[in-house]
Amino acid sequence: MVEDGGAGPPPVRILRPESSVTSESSVQDKLIGAASIFADLLRPTYGPMGLDKMLYKSNGEASITNDGAKIVSELMVKHPTAKAFVSLGESQESAAGDGVTGCILFAGALMYEAGLLISKGLHPLIIVEGYREACEVSMEELDKIGFHYNDDELLNVAKTALTGKVTDSASENIAKLVMEGLKQIKSTSICDSENVLMAKSPNNIPMSIELINGLVFEKKLHLDKTPSELRNCKVALINGEVGIRSLTRDSEIEINSPEELSGFIESEDKQIENLSKKLIELGINALFSTGEINKEILHKLLSEGIFALGGLSTQELENISKATQATKCPVIEDISTNELGIIGLLKTETVNSNGETTQRVLIKDCKNTELITFDVGGSNDLAVEETIRAIHDSVKATFLTFNTKELILGGGNPHILCSIKVREIADTKQGRERLGMEAFARALETIPATLAANAGKSSLDSVIELRSRLKNNSENLGIGANGEIEQIHFAREPKESLKHSINSATETVIGLLRVDQLISARGD
Structure with a gap:
């Protein structure tokens, strides 16, 4: 028997020396921190008073935009959370064509709220359970508050999607052209946005659109x-x-005289x-x-x-x-x-x-x-x-x-209504999952809070007042373009767009919260 001096057998390594492993609370801190940074990057661009980003590529090309889908697609990210958020944005863009910024802001808020609960000792899977229940409640509430459109409402949907991206006069003109194009396509085929093409005209007149x-x-x-x-x-x-x-098989033609060549030609x-x-x-x-x-x-x-x-x-x-x-x-x-x-x-x-x-x-x-x-x-x-x-x-x-066939009001109205409903259901729960549901409700309020903040108003005061007034059945209230709480007469969004946004953001966050180890081959 060989004495080893009590040193014991050497440790077994299954990873390369340059690899790093982050576990337990540290991995959650990393993921949640990255999510918050990503959401904060887009936050100032949200809403009618949102600011623009200048994107400067390595090849010298530059672009100025506040479109969330464009910003997300141009970012060169390497963090796993950032990549998950990029995929989330691409999913929202593919499904709805709009609402990318709101979707990522909501996902970032869910991660932030989860971080607060984890720091207090709540297990991530309890939060996941609460988020799932709250998401189901939100889907049911959106189905209740959604309503059918008429042509005027459809025109308002077109205008709302243009808010903050073009001038008001141009918005009116473009929205009418979109409606005209819709009527043309629906009369001949299935109404599919893939049948709408874009072309760059050599016309140098600003906002020249045909x-x-x-x-x-x-x-x-x-x-x-x-x-x-x-x-x-x-x-x-x-x-x-x-x-x-042309012949599908290789073949040769034998010509034995000038006459045959002439005949062939x-x-x-x-x-x-x-x-x-x-x-x-x-x-x-x-x-x-x-x-x-x-x-x-x-x-x-x-x-x-x-x-x-x-x-x-x-x-x-x-x-x-x-x-x-x-x-x-x-x-x-x-x-x-x-x-x-x-x-x-x-x-x-x-x-x-x-x-x-x-x-x-x-x-x-x-x-x-x-x-x-x-x-x-x-x-x-x-x-x-x-x-x-x-x-x-x-x-x-x-x-x-x-x-x-269905739409909802804009201005953060549906987010507050869903938040109120989620809190109402959470109050009936006796387990810890109610904490996750309450966190979900707070995350929903990020959208109207950001609309108010970007317009120079107090986000906290605006959310508290809007929540209070909507509880008293003032159902058409929301955050207006100037940041004030007012009747939402014109801002309209597709109901399916918000449903997809909330659902996909929740699933993305749940996937991240279930991670307990971060293994990096690069060692960073």
Whole structure:
């Protein structure tokens, strides 16, 4: 038997020496601290009086915005909590198109409130249980206070999503265009915001916005013979190359004499002639394809005054199909008059961008279009991009309301009502989970508190007064644009947007609260 001097066996290491492990209360402190910092980053941008952030990239590009989705997407984060919050923001943006900042503020408040309870000795799983129950109560309360819309209310939803992002006069104009686009799409197809495209116009007039019943894209047109404007034209779409079909298998043709070569060339020429003749006899005025167009066919079409453009992406061809109701055909032989679509106005514009000259192809005035485009101009790229983001948020919110049929008041009104209900249910609980429910209620009040604070008012006084007055059945009260408590006449939001925001924020926070160890391979 070998004496070891009482030293015992060496410790067993399963991690690399540079790895670090954070456990117990320390890990909660790290996660909660990161969540609070992330939420505080977005807090000043929230609401109609929110400020902007200037984002400066490593490549020198800069942008100015108060859009939560844009800010979150541009951040380069490495902390696990920050990454979870980025995913949360992306989820909210994908589901509702708006409400990203409010969603992250609420999640940050949930983490902060959980930190206070943990510091007092409450187990994280008790808090999780309380949060789950409170979330269910909030969902039920939102279903009760939600109401159906009319056209005026839908217009208010569009305006509310634009609040703080554009001027009041521009908000009115954009909201009306969004409603006009909604009416166009709902008359021909399922109302989907994916059928709304955005394009940058070369127009330098500030807030220059045109709603196009069709689409816009940029391509290089190399031939001067391409028509610059066509009206009421028939269009054919080819999902492939326009020319003689290539063989699918490798093959060789043996030619033994000049006569056979001449006959082979004549046969190809005749095929090209027949294909060109087929297109011309169809009476088309425009042809688009994903593949290249045979040069001889292209010249014949252009000589007949037919607009022909190849090399489009599959998505571009799909968009043209939606706009014109033309059927995508794999080969010319499959095209008949039934597969043709109609373009009200086909127009090209020359654009000089970054020293390169390209053409904008505008497909406009399509009567039965399933696709619309907002063509946005402005004094500079930063202004155009911010306007496009604002329109996108407005479109998503309006279309979501139209599809789900219900909306709620803005101004923090539903948050306080849910908070009151959660507290009411928490008072009936006898276990420790009631502490989690009360913390959830306080987190909900972060939204109206931030609206008031960003408008220069006392967040504490505003929340206490609003809660008191709403308890007395003053149901339409909320925080106005100036930070005062007032009747909410115009601020409207999709009910599903807030439900998704509260639900997804709660699930994200619950996932973080269940973490008991943080293992880092980098050692930080």
